[in-house]
Amino acid sequence: MATTTLVYTVRSNDNSVTTALPVTSTSVNQSVSATDDIGREISFDTTASDLTVTLPSVTSAGNGYHVLLRNVGTGILTVDPEGSETIDGDLTVELTTDEVRWIRCDGVSWRSIADFTGLQGRAPNPNLLFNGNYSVAQRGTSFTATTSPANNDDTYLLDRWLLLSDGDDIVDVSQDVSTIPSGGFASAKLEVVTANRKFGLLQIVEARNAVAVIGQRASLSFRARAGAGNATLDTVRAAVLAWDGVADAVTSDVVSNWGIEGQNPTLVTNWAYENTAQGISLSESFQTFTIENIAIDTAGAENVAVFIWADSSSATVGDAVFISDVKLEAGQAATAYEARPIDDELRLCQRYFFQLTADAAGDEITVAAGQNANSAAGAFLFPVRMRAVPSFSSTGTAGDFNIVSSGGPTACTSAPISRSGDSLLAASIQFLATGSTAANQTSILAFSTADAFLAWDAEL
Numbered sequence: 001m002a003t004t005t006l007v008y009t010v011r012s013n014d015n016s017v018t019t020a021l022p023v024t025s026t027s028v029n030q031s032v033s034a035t036d037d038i039g040r041e042i043s044f045d046t047t048a049s050d051l052t053v054t055l056p057s058v059t060s061a062g063n064g065y066h067v068l069l070r071n072v073g074t075g076i077l078t079v080d081p082e083g084s085e086t087i088d089g090d091l092t093v094e095l096t097t098d099e100v101r102w103i104r105c106d107g108v109s110w111r112s113i114a115d116f117t118g119l120q121g122r123a124p125n126p127n128l129l130f131n132g133n134y135s136v137a138q139r140g141t142s143f144t145a146t147t148s149p150a151n152n153d154d155t156y157l158l159d160r161w162l163l164l165s166d167g168d169d170i171v172d173v174s175q176d177v178s179t180i181p182s183g184g185f186a187s188a189k190l191e192v193v194t195a196n197r198k199f200g201l202l203q204i205v206e207a208r209n210a211v212a213v214i215g216q217r218a219s220l221s222f223r224a225r226a227g228a229g230n231a232t233l234d235t236v237r238a239a240v241l242a243w244d245g246v247a248d249a250v251t252s253d254v255v256s257n258w259g260i261e262g263q264n265p266t267l268v269t270n271w272a273y274e275n276t277a278q279g280i281s282l283s284e285s286f287q288t289f290t291i292e293n294i295a296i297d298t299a300g301a302e303n304v305a306v307f308i309w310a311d312s313s314s315a316t317v318g319d320a321v322f323i324s325d326v327k328l329e330a331g332q333a334a335t336a337y338e339a340r341p342i343d344d345e346l347r348l349c350q351r352y353f354f355q356l357t358a359d360a361a362g363d364e365i366t367v368a369a370g371q372n373a374n375s376a377a378g379a380f381l382f383p384v385r386m387r388a389v390p391s392f393s394s395t396g397t398a399g400d401f402n403i404v405s406s407g408g409p410t411a412c413t414s415a416p417i418s419r420s421g422d423s424l425l426a427a428s429i430q431f432l433a434t435g436s437t438a439a440n441q442t443s444i445l446a447f448s449t450a451d452a453f454l455a456w457d458a459e460l
Helices: 342-350
Strands: 004-012 015-026 041-044 051-054 066-071 077-080 093-095 100-105 110-115 162-165 171-176 187-192 199-205 217-226 235-243 255-257 271-273 287-295 303-310 320-330 353-357 364-372 375-381 391-394 401-405 408-411 414-418 426-432 442-447 453-457
Touching: 041 051, 066 077, 066 093, 093 100, 162 171, 187 199, 199 320, 217 235, 217 303, 235 287, 235 320, 303 320, 342 353, 364 401, 375 401, 375 442, 391 414
Parallel strands: 015 041, 041 066, 051 077
Antiparallel strands: 004 015, 066 100, 077 093, 100 110, 162 199, 171 187, 187 320, 199 303, 217 287, 217 320, 235 271, 235 303, 353 453, 364 375, 364 442, 375 426, 391 453, 401 408, 401 442, 414 426
């Protein structure tokens, strides 16, 4: 076994540390020694088969132990701490081709110092998907058969993501902030409530953004795991789709027939698969999955979409899938997922959907002009230019809203309605309250109950 020495310089702000690491190479599974391998690079050739490197216990390694692991083959290198010990909060991590991870022990667990190449080290490309980490949830954070919106097939729930399912009330969907990948804020949790049905999440990319990959190569990456103690649900599939109909006039329910287990769903007219989806096995810890170098070559394509679905047609009630850090990018190789600042992510989503929600009763909405003794109208400037002139909705309950004028608050007697003249930039909403003193006055429109909302929808 040849041994060489490599020199790495790690920089942080104005400081740098240069270190020389002896290098050894192997093409078999290996257990890292707590004494002999400290400060060493171990290079694994995974071309012939996937390999596993087992770390020493944190007790034997001790605080300050460090080792650098490199995958130089075409397979997967799994880094496996001892027993229930973790690395970056996960039971295992996977290194793909050319990925290098420098890790250290802090006496309690294993942590990554740095990634040099591979998925984590390539310069990140822009993500064509919005809310890939499910941090934005304007419509709510949990969706069941009794919520509004409900967990129905072909329904937008978490921002920019459509639930597709073989029927309504197949899975409950939620923004989960406890079962999350390392460094993440949230994941989408899909929990089975009706057995033996397929389901998934879909995001459609607007035509003006899809041009970045149409006729080019694209790569898809995401992180996923199974729920703890799943009985039968242990695989998902993922695909990039292309739409060759009129730009942005898409059929959002892309599935014509879900098919049997192990068979990809049949798509509706004008949608096509750009890659052949294969079963992806899940474990009870988050793993990163990549589908790279996808040719987006459907003739006349105008839009693309990402579809991730549970392949099992024998899913058990209570089984769950967690998905996060979904990224679609131009290029032959996937690069690291980079979370956007929450305000930026929210604004990107508000191009397609904007909701005003009351945090508490009495929250003011906007200033309004009295139209007559019974009504007032308020103007709403959208935070960003919307994709198309939006449709308007509200809780639909008149008593959720008040007109507040010099005579005091008056409960609305009809649900708010949209007036003519809405645009991509603003909307005007009329509030009706029989017997109010709104005539010719400047008044304030307000929520009278918590969780009441006004919403504008321009989704694809």
